[in-house]
Amino acid sequence: MASATVTEVESKTVPIYVMGKKYDVPDTLTIMKAMEYAGYQYIRGCGCRGGICGACATVYRKAGDYKIYTGLACQTVVEPEMYLAQLPFYPANRAEYDFEKLDATPESIFKLYPELFRCVACNACSKVCPMDVEVLDYVSALKRGDIEAAAEISFDCIQCGLCTSRCMGEMAQYHIAQLARRLYGGKLAPKAEHLQKMCDDIEGGAFDDDLTRLKATGEDELKKTYTEREMEPAMSDESWKPESSAGLV
Amino acid sequence: MEGEPISTPKPVHVPKTIDPVRKRALEKISELSGENVWECMQCGTCSAVCPMVESMGFTTRQGIHYLQFGMVEKVIDARIGEYCASCHSCQVRCPRGIEVPKVFEAVRLLTLRQNEDFIKLNELADETIVGAPQIAMVSAFRKLTA
Amino acid sequence: MKIAYYPGCTMKTKAANLELAAVEALNVLGVEFTELERWNCCGAVFSLAEDDLIHHVAPVRNLIRAQQEGCETVVTICSQCYNTLARANLLVRGDEEKLDTINRFMDEEPDYDGGIEVVHYLTLLRDQVGWDALKEKVVQPLDGLKVAPFYGCTLLRPDEVSIDPLNEGILEDFLCALGAEVVPFSAATECCGSYQMLAHPEEGMQRAAKVIGSANRAGAEALVLSCPLCEYNLGSRQPEVVAMGEDLEEVPTLYFTQLLGIALGLESDLCRLDLAGRAARDLLTEKNFVAAATV
Numbered sequence: 001m002a003s004a005t006v007t008e009v010e011s012k013t014v015p016i017y018v019m020g021k022k023y024d025v026p027d028t029l030t031i032m033k034a035m036e037y038a039g040y041q042y043i044r045g046c047g048c049r050g051g052i053c054g055a056c057a058t059v060y061r062k063a064g065d066y067k068i069y070t071g072l073a074c075q076t077v078v079e080p081e082m083y084l085a086q087l088p089f090y091p092a093n094r095a096e097y098d099f100e101k102l103d104a105t106p107e108s109i110f111k112l113y114p115e116l117f118r119c120v121a122c123n124a125c126s127k128v129c130p131m132d133v134e135v136l137d138y139v140s141a142l143k144r145g146d147i148e149a150a151a152e153i154s155f156d157c158i159q160c161g162l163c164t165s166r167c168m169g170e171m172a173q174y175h176i177a178q179l180a181r182r183l184y185g186g187k188l189a190p191k192a193e194h195l196q197k198m199c200d201d202i203e204g205g206a207f208d209d210d211l212t213r214l215k216a217t218g219e220d221e222l223k224k225t226y227t228e229r230e231m232e233p234a235m236s237d238e239s240w241k242p243e244s245s246a247g248l249v
Numbered sequence: 250m251e252g253e254p255i256s257t258p259k260p261v262h263v264p265k266t267i268d269p270v271r272k273r274a275l276e277k278i279s280e281l282s283g284e285n286v287w288e289c290m291q292c293g294t295c296s297a298v299c300p301m302v303e304s305m306g307f308t309t310r311q312g313i314h315y316l317q318f319g320m321v322e323k324v325i326d327a328r329i330g331e332y333c334a335s336c337h338s339c340q341v342r343c344p345r346g347i348e349v350p351k352v353f354e355a356v357r358l359l360t361l362r363q364n365e366d367f368i369k370l371n372e373l374a375d376e377t378i379v380g381a382p383q384i385a386m387v388s389a390f391r392k393l394t395a
Numbered sequence: 396m397k398i399a400y401y402p403g404c405t406m407k408t409k410a411a412n413l414e415l416a417a418v419e420a421l422n423v424l425g426v427e428f429t430e431l432e433r434w435n436c437c438g439a440v441f442s443l444a445e446d447d448l449i450h451h452v453a454p455v456r457n458l459i460r461a462q463q464e465g466c467e468t469v470v471t472i473c474s475q476c477y478n479t480l481a482r483a484n485l486l487v488r489g490d491e492e493k494l495d496t497i498n499r500f501m502d503e504e505p506d507y508d509g510g511i512e513v514v515h516y517l518t519l520l521r522d523q524v525g526w527d528a529l530k531e532k533v534v535q536p537l538d539g540l541k542v543a544p545f546y547g548c549t550l551l552r553p554d555e556v557s558i559d560p561l562n563e564g565i566l567e568d569f570l571c572a573l574g575a576e577v578v579p580f581s582a583a584t585e586c587c588g589s590y591q592m593l594a595h596p597e598e599g600m601q602r603a604a605k606v607i608g609s610a611n612r613a614g615a616e617a618l619v620l621s622c623p624l625c626e627y628n629l630g631s632r633q634p635e636v637v638a639m640g641e642d643l644e645e646v647p648t649l650y651f652t653q654l655l656g657i658a659l660g661l662e663s664d665l666c667r668l669d670l671a672g673r674a675a676r677d678l679l680t681e682k683n684f685v686a687a688a689t690v
Binding site: 280281300301303304331332334335340354355368381383386387392 | 403404405408409410436438439440442443444445446450473475476548551552553554585586588589590591592593594595598601602605623624626627631
Binding site for chain 2: 107110111114115117118120143144145
């Protein structure tokens with residue numbers, strides 16, 4: 001195994017305030033690691049630790065600064081004089097619906113979430129989004145009936161709930177966006193025809209002979225087949241074809 | 250009309266005999282609306298042009314009269330702010346140039362800012378939400394929900 | 396002068412029949428404009444409280460967008476959007492402190508400098524094209540069509556944003572230029588019921604009944620509308636209104652832009668006559684303004 005080089009990092013400690021209590025933590029740590037350093041054990045508000053699950057939404061302020069800052073605890077590095085509070089779950093209205101029965105129209109969304117029309121375009125939602133999603137833009141898109149645009153704009157949403165916590169119109173924006181994405185992906189987006197064709201071919205038995213043959217091949221022979229396979233060159237264009245057409249449909 | 254001026258966007262003169270609660274209510278309406286209801290001479294033109302007057306407990310003019318004495322609760326009970334359609338017919342006709350819609354918006358807001366809605370979103374029929382233009386929902390919710 | 400078109404939420408869905416012909420007509424009439432690339436709902440109503448600034452953020456944000464896209468004028472067709480944008484613009488232009496607070500609040504946007512003009516489509520037609528020039532471009536004059544021009548509230552009130560402050564009849568002039576016969580009727584500038592149709596449906600319908608009744612008595616063959624909410628109250632809900640009213644007759648409703656499209660000879664799918672009522676389509680085919688097969 002190759003040896004890994006560990007770089008020694010000099011870190012100084014900075015004060016942060018968790019629920020009003022001051023802790024001195026190394027300044028290279030994320031909020032999540034800093035809180036664990038301080039002795040807190042996460043039983044809520046922690047998930048993937050990789051910036052994608054939305055569990056660790058955090059609101060914080062800095063001393064002497066009126067502004068509200070937000071971020072994911074697992075991704076945001078601590079700053080001196082940070083006063084933080086976690087939002088493990090902000091209550092959010094989620095409408096009940098049977099997806100199969102829904103028409104992919106804006107009106108379906110309006111019926112389920114009439115609070116959409118309470119948006120005052122204050123933009124507090126976009127300002128707090130840790131994924132830089134333009135929440136106001138997708139809410140606006142939905143109000144004017146553009147499900148596709150809303151689906152696209154809200155794509156990076158990790159449903160952390162920070163937007164919902166700040167909304168003047170009392171919407172749960174991310175639930176509405178999820179419905180838009182589901183309607184778009186499931187009912188509006190063009191289907192990939194070639195995918196369907198491939199599935200049909202597979203079910204039709206186009207690869208059965210090859211699979212049977214491979215299953216009957218011994219391990220050594222299989223390894224040899226694999227390592228000696230013809231590979232498509234990295235920079236080939238669409239016109240490249242393998243020498244042998246075995247296995248091609 | 251003798252009385253002490255209150256510092257609001259437009260100075261509002263009230264009778265000295267008005268009780269403090271009523272005075273506070275009148276001040277509040279003046280602050281929120283920026284209008285001086287004592288400019289009203291009770292000509293009744295606003296009532297004459299108001300499209301929703303028949304639905305209200307009493308007329309637009311009467312509403313302003315009650316407000317002159319700070320009797321806001323009467324105006325709320327008559328549901329003037331609730332039924333007002335913000336058409337502004339009263340404003341363009343008022344010979345004193347009072348921005349009447351602002352006055353009734355102030356009355357409306359006294360209820361709304363207590364976090365009380367005039368209409369409930371979940372009581373709107375599905376067909377209405379599906380059939381109505383978005384501006385209908387947006388304007389109704391802006392005017393009548395907290 | 397760069398003109399930005401602000402559609403508003405309803406234009407892309409329910410009121411496509413208001414927008415499409417209007418946009419194409421501007422092309423035919425040689426008025427250059429671009430649709431705003433990024434915009435949000437304007438809020439539909441102008442907030443009337445002295446201390447309320449948050450509700451002005453929505454319209455002002457759109458004016459900032461127009462500024463960002465290098466435009467000087469914003470034109471809109473939806474009456475409520477026109478009213479809200481125009482009044483918000485006047486408010487912030489007249490009150491430095493409020494404009495400053497609003498700009499500071501929108502710290503993620505550039506400041507609004509008050510430089511945008513908000514105009515309604517009819518004003519734009521009158522000033523950029525002119526009624527005579529419009530008349531010349533008409534290929535299908537609406538001869539013999541008796542129309543009652545309904546303004547509603549938000550195009551005319553309050554005075555400072557009125558598209559017809561001297562009561563000269565801007566909508567009437569427009570309809571005459573198209574060759575139609577204008578039938579004056581008393582309820583032309585009255586309220587259709589607005590959002591009360593949602594909040595208090597019975598009262599809303601009584602309001603609509605008054606307008607329909609007035610159009611009936613004036614002998615109108617069609618009621619010409621300019622606002623999607625008026626169209627909902629007076630058009631979509633008309634069957635219920637007529638049923639509950641007394642001595643009311645159905646009168647077809649059409650948007651002024653649909654008539655513009657027909658008069659200019661635009662294709663009927665641009666006029667979205669499929670979104671007009673059955674009665675309106677029958678009326679148009681009866682008058683030979685459109686071929687029966689196309690509707």
